[in-house]
Amino acid sequence: MKAVGxxxxxxxxxxxxxxxxxxSLEMAGADVSVAVMSGNFVQRGExxxxxxxxxxxxxxxxxxxxxxxxxIEFAMGSAxxxxxxxxxxxxxxxxxSVCFGSECGHIRRLSEIADVLASEPDKYQxxxxxELKKGVxxxxxxxxxxAGLHIMDESELHEILSSPNNILAIEYIKAIKxxxxxxxxxxxxxxxxxxxxxxxxxxxxxxxxDNQGGYLDYSTIDxxxxxxxxxxxxxxxxxxxxxxxxxxxxxxxDTFSESEEEVSYEEMLAxxxxxxxxILKFIPEAAVDxxxxxxxxxxxxxxDDFNEIFNIKMRGLIKEASYNKKEAVALLCRYEGINPDxxxxxxxKYDRNYDIGDYIEAVKDKSNTYKAISRAIFRxxxxxxxxxxxxxxxxxxxxxxxxxxxxxxxSFLISDEEQINYLRILAMDDKGKEYLNQIKKTCxxxxxxxTAGSEELIAADVYAADLYxxxxxxxxGENMQNEFQKGIYIKGRGFTGxxxxx
Numbered sequence: 233m234k235a236v237g238x239x240x241x242x243x244x245x246x247x248x249x250x251x252x253x254x255x256s257l258e259m260a261g262a263d264v265s266v267a268v269m270s271g272n273f274v275q276r277g278e279x280x281x282x283x284x285x286x287x288x289x290x291x292x293x294x295x296x297x298x299x300x301x302x303x304i305e306f307a308m309g310s311a312x313x314x315x316x317x318x319x320x321x322x323x324x325x326x327x328x329s330v331c332f333g334s335e336c337g338h339i340r341r342l343s344e345i346a347d348v349l350a351s352e353p354d355k356y357q358x359x360x361x362x363e364l365k366k367g368v369x370x371x372x373x374x375x376x377x378x379a380g381l382h383i384m385d386e387s388e389l390h391e392i393l394s395s396p397n398n399i400l401a402i403e404y405i406k407a408i409k410x411x412x413x414x415x416x417x418x419x420x421x422x423x424x425x426x427x428x429x430x431x432x433x434x435x436x437x438x439x440x441x442d443n444q445g446g447y448l449d450y451s452t453i454d455x456x457x458x459x460x461x462x463x464x465x466x467x468x469x470x471x472x473x474x475x476x477x478x479x480x481x482x483x484x485x486d487t488f489s490e491s492e493e494e495v496s497y498e499e500m501l502a503x504x505x506x507x508x509x510x511i512l513k514f515i516p517e518a519a520v521d522x523x524x525x526x527x528x529x530x531x532x533x534x535x536d537d538f539n540e541i542f543n544i545k546m547r548g549l550i551k552e553a554s555y556n557k558k559e560a561v562a563l564l565c566r567y568e569g570i571n572p573d574x575x576x577x578x579x580x581k582y583d584r585n586y587d588i589g590d591y592i593e594a595v596k597d598k599s600n601t602y603k604a605i606s607r608a609i610f611r612x613x614x615x616x617x618x619x620x621x622x623x624x625x626x627x628x629x630x631x632x633x634x635x636x637x638x639x640x641x642x643s644f645l646i647s648d649e650e651q652i653n654y655l656r657i658l659a660m661d662d663k664g665k666e667y668l669n670q671i672k673k674t675c676x677x678x679x680x681x682x683t684a685g686s687e688e689l690i691a692a693d694v695y696a697a698d699l700y701x702x703x704x705x706x707x708x709g710e711n712m713q714n715e716f717q718k719g720i721y722i723k724g725r726g727f728t729g730x731x732x733x734x
Contacts, residue, residue, distance in 0.1 A: 233667050236262035237330040237415070238296070239318035239404065241270045243280050243475070244523065245290040246514045248468045253295055256331035259418040264667045266298045267291060268321045269658070270307035271693060272700040273614065275314045277606030279538065279700060281475050282531040283712070288659035289721045290519035298664030300325065301656045304696045305616055308607060310569070315403035316411070320652040323413045326671040330415050332404055335395035337421025339405075342398065344383050346405035349374075356381060397422055469514045478532040481507045530710040535588050535606065537703050538613055542588055545612050550582075568618045569608045574600050578608075614696050654689045656680040661723035683716045690715070 236256045242249060253265055269291070271284040280287065288299040306317025322330055336342055348356055359380045363373035375393050379386045392398045401419055408415050484503050508527075515523050523531075553559035557579055564575035574595075581594040592605045611617075654677050660668065672679055680686050687694070694715045701712040719728035 233264045233663075233670055234260070234262045235264045235266050235325070235327045235329075235667060236260035236418075237318075237322035237325075237327040238265060238267040239302075239315070239322070239330065239332065240267045240291075241274045241280070241471075242267075242287045242291055243270070243274050243471050244282060245287060245294065245516065245519055246469060246471060246474055247516055248470070248514075249291075250294060250516050251468065252331070252333060255333075255420050256418070259331055259420065260329035260416070262329060264297045264663050265295075266300065266322065266325055266327050266664075266667070267296045268300050268302050268318045271301045271304060272696055273304065273308055273610060275307060275309065275311070275607075277308070277603050277608070277610050278535040279533045279610075279703070281478060281533060282526045283533075283700060283704070284658060284697075285718065285721060285727075286522060286526045286531070290516070290522045292659040292661055292664070292721060292723045293522065294516040294518045296664075297661055298657070298667060299659040301658050301693065303652065303654070303656075303690075304614060304692045305568075306652075308611060308614065308616055310607075311400055312403050312406075315400060316407045317652060319404060319407040319413055319415065320411060321655060323411065323415060324652055324655060324675055324677050326674060328415060329418060330404060330408075331418040331420070332397075332401050333422040334397045334401040334419045335422055336392050336398045336401070337419060339417060339419045341384065341388070341392065342401050342419065343405050343417075345378060345389070345392065346402045346409060348378055348381060348383065349402065350406045350409035353381075474511055474514055475532070477507055477511045479534070481511070481527075482532065530704045530708050530712070533700070533703055533707070535610075537707060538610075538699075539586070539588055541699060541702075542591075542609060542613055543585060546582060546586075547584075549612075550579075564612075566617045567608065567611045568616050569604065569611055574605070574608060578605075613699065614692070616692070652677055654678045654680055654686065656690060656693065657720050659721035659723075665722070681720060683718075 236259075238252065238256055240249070256262070257265060269284070269288060270280065272280050274280050284301060288301075291299050300321060302314075302317055302321060306313055309317065319330065334342060356377050359377035360373055363376045364370070366373075368376070371393070375390065378393075379389055383389075392402075401417075405417050407413070408417060481504055484500065484507065508524075512520055512523070549563050550560050553563050560579050561572055561575040564570050564578060565572060570578070577595050577597070577600060581591065588606075588609060592602055592609070595605050596602050655675070657668070657679060668679065678686065678689065680690065683690060683694070697715050701714065704710045704712055721727050
């Protein structure tokens with residue numbers, strides 16, 4: 233069987249993802265699809281809007297053949313680390329191709345840039361150092377250094393590097409090249425809704441611009457937002473737009489319950505039904521019932537639902553530092569994505585009982601963007617520490633030029649020894665099961681179908697799931713099974729083990 237790989241988040245699954253699946257199978261000439269999907273937390277630095285089992289089940293019931301969980305340290309990594317984890321997982325699974333959308337739509341152009349970033353020729357490295365000495369941001373320095381190699385017209389280069397899905401595409405190709413993977417990349421051109429586009433309403437502000445000064449900040453890149461337009465037959469929208477609608481859905485319910493005015497239940501129901509109908513237009517038909525079931529019991533989850541856990545973590549860290557600011561900064565720098573510049577701001581701006589969203593707004597500046605800080609916060613919550621030795625956790629310098637934000641230069645966080653050490657299966661159909669049987673003897677890492685006996689390998693993922701489940705219990709009273717009780721979802725049969733009746 234020939235497999236095509238999909239590196240995904242499905243946060244949540246929508247019609248655009250089905251277009252991605254269709255194009256991937258067609259372009260690669262594959263007969264089975266393998267999705268490597270983020271678990272309960274996603275690369276943009278927040279919890280997934282619904283749990284990984286719901287999202288994996290939606291995907292398989294909608295046509296994806298096999299869903300594997302991307303380990304948490306990669307799922308919550310920089311764009312480079314996320315891409316590396318996804319590609320290494322697909323390579324281990326014997327997948328021979330990977331397909332992704334991009335604004336560029338030309339694999340050759342993307343590969344030309346990836347070639348430079350993968351090999352880093354001397355001329356490029358020298359130019360990069362000179363640009364950084366000028367005090368420009370890393371993305372600008374990198375673009376200018378590549379431009380000096382004259383691999384393409386500067387305006388074309390700028391257009392490619394100013395688009396987030398192009399940058400992720402380049403990271404996928406770079407990961408293939410750097411790791412000598414036997415995977416062929418394919419891309420197709422995305423059209424329609426702009427990156428992170430949302431539905432517009434007269435009484436709401438526009439979405440925040442991610443482009444700063446004409447250059448896309450690499451730390452704002454998200455991994456899972458497939459952006460499409462209406463193709464004339466199927467309604468397509470961005471994941472961000474759907475998540476915003478979910479916020480409106482629950483805000484409407486909260487407003488109704490807290491209102492001092494006389495608002496009838498029928499009025500509230502009419503409003504929420506209108507919003508839900510708007511959301512469901514963008515969900516694949518096979519996944520609608522699963523989506524609605526989750527909405528009734530355990531969805532959505534947002535970053536501010538973790539306010540209490542974050543404040544407990546921060547207070548514990550400050551106590552561990554004996555309330556010494558310098559020591560607290562050093563302790564923060566143990567966490568991936570946090571350097572002394574960001575750590576200082578986080579300590580200086582921290583106060584008791586902080587709302588995560590408000591705290592990020594207080595901390596962010598030109599060097600530390602909203603999404604970079606959000607990722608840092610959830611690495612603290614999830615206890616994801618850097619793989620650097622303590623002596624290496626300093627403000628990075630290249631020939632005297634300081635690079636303050638590791639997410640702007642994620643290579644500082646990637647170790648040559650970093651590899652995928654296991655693959656955990658979340659969901660599959662009969663074709664996916666057949667593919668697993670085909671590759672299980674040649675897979676170089678454990679394929680985890682039962683958590684018992686794999687505790688050490690998956691400890692970080694178990695911890696992340698436990699915290700997520702704690703929030704579900706706190707908000708919805710939903711007592712989710714833990715990672716040692718949960719089975720694999722098989723299309724047409726439900727969950728294995730104790731959830732076989734689902």
